[in-house]
Amino acid sequence: MKRPSLPLVALCLAFSSCHGLNFGQFNQRVIPSRMRYTTPTIPVASIANTLGAGHSPLQEIFQYNQLSYNIPLGAQFENGAYDPSRNVFTGLEVTHDRIFLAVPRLYPGVPSTISYVPRAAIGVIPNPPLEPFPGWDWQSPNGLGGYSANCSGFTSVYRIRADRCNRLWVLDSGLTNSLAGFMPVCNPKMIAFDLSTDQPVRTVVFSRSVLRPSSLLTNLAIDYEGPETDPNCERLVFYITDTAVAGMVVYDLARDQARRVSDLSMYPDPDYGTYTIAGESFSLMDGVIGMALSPARAPSERLLYFQPLATNRVFSVPTSALRDFNAGEGQQLPVTLVGRKSSQGAGLAMDDLGILYFSPVAETAVASYSPATGQQSIITVDNDRLQFAAELRVDDSDGSLWLLSTRFQKYFRNTINLNEINLRVIRIPQELLMNSQGAVGQFGYQLGGVHNVYTRSANVSHYFA
Structure with missing residues (x-):
């Protein structure tokens, strides 16, 4: 299906950060001259109509004041095993019958670090309890039995991914209390489960040679080297983020080999280490x-x-460079600066048309960008329901965009109000993603406006100029 042409308009017409500027002034002051007037603009009246009530494409699948769990009849949480003010999900995977949610142990008090909700609950229960996956016996060290380091189970999971062979890959960081003491408990690992039986079928424990003492593995992407007809999905390559010690672990399943790569583009920028969300x-x-x-x-x-x-x-790198196991750790990666956003963000997703989706946190928005054409759009803005999009996922079965929205800033600052809705599972249908001519667009810095190839350099300002 062909995506309609998307207009390019000024973000500050919608966001309060540009008070006092009209559209012409914004063009002159913010958009570099070589980028101006490259595509049509929407009249101000059209944008005002777009921002009116009743136009939100967000479908709230589930909403929670606080996460609750389905515990066995007669069982109860040990003292300190469950603190609802410390349970915030960061990982999402959508399958044909279940919605999987990862709740990392950022703080003590998280009883189950990976759970699911049946899809049959959609439209029936707005806040169904989470069912631990594959069961309570996997939820060490903070499950029903309290604190015990059982490294055969899960320690703390940030994200999960399903492959096309009906397996769920669970990335376990191996540490707890990552925001309250950073306590390593077990070696980081990945475990694959056959979703037809919920039984583990593969375990990968990462060698210390690809880790650092403070490594924190938080995300994974699955690359298929074999043909789509490969019945066993054995020719997989995983790209895994190390968020605390900036880098990636690349794991080749067929060869059972792992390597570590790093680049300055993977490091945090101190100028963007503070986030402001909803004040x-x-x-x-x-x-x-x-x-x-x-x-x-x-x-x-x-x-x-x-x-x-x-x-x-936002950066990009060819996967062929990441999969070059003959290169050493000092390999200079051919990293490309794709462009700049209006503010920071956590999740990224891309559909089969090559459209990139992201959520700038300060603007509480969902946005899209086509690297091939440079076209971009703000799909929706919602100051209440999009305060921090921790995860974005495209459902390959229907092209819809799913996301996890949380009031992470309040969990971080311990200002959460458990009488309010704080966590949401949201879906945006494909037709609303594609029919986005009426949405406001254009970031303060144009994505795709600058295309440079960066390599490892001792001059940090090479990246942050």
Whole structure:
């Protein structure tokens, strides 16, 4: 299906950060002259109509004041095993029958770090309890039995991914209390589960040679080297973010080999280490976290898009460079600066048309950008329901965009009000993603306005100029 042409208009017509500027002034002051008037603009009246009530494409699938869990009859949480003010989800995967949610142990009091909700609950229960996956016996060290380091189970999971062979890959960081003491408990690992039986079928424990003492593995992207008809999905390559010690772990499943890569583009930018969301600010110097793979035209041509949390920039790198196991750790990666956003963000997603989706946190928006054409759009703005999009996922079955929205700033600052809605699972249908001519667009810095190839350099200002 062909995506309609998207207009390019000024973001400050919608966002309060540009008070006092009209559209012409914005063009002169903010948009570099070589970028001006490259595509049609929307009249101000049209934008005002777009921002009216009743036009939001957001479908709230589930909403929670606080996360609750389905515990066995007669069981109860041990003292300190459950603190609702410390349970915030960061990871999402959507399958044909379940919605999987990862709740990392950022603080003590998280009983289950990976759970699911049946899709059958959609439209029936607005806040269904979470069912631990694959069961309570996997939820160490803070499950029903309280604190016990059982490294055969899960320690703390940030994100999960399903492959096309009906397996769920769970990335376990191996540490707890990452925002309250940073406590390593077990070696980081990945475990694959057959979703037809919920039984583990593969375990990968990462060697210390690709880790650092403070490594924090938070996200994974799955690349397919084999043909789509490969019944076993054994020719997989995983790209895994190390957010605390900026870099990536690349793991080849067929060869059972791992390597570590790093680049200055994966580091946090100190100028963007403070975030302001809905009037509340916090600081967090997190490195690379968001990732999205370009469509699989051919494995050698794929790009991995990525961004640190503490930056306003999006980068890309050819996956062929990441998969070069003959290169050493000092390899100079051919990283490209794709462009700048209006503010920071965590999640990235890309659909099969090559459209990149992201959520700038300060603007509480969902946006899209086409690297191929330079076209961009703000799909929607919602100051209440889009305060921090921790995860964005495209459902390959229907092209819809799913996201996790949380009031993460309040969890971080311990100002959460459990009488309000704080966590949402949201879906945007494909037709509303594609029919975005009426949405406001154009960021303060144009994505795609600058295309440079960066390599490792001792001059940090090479990146942050």
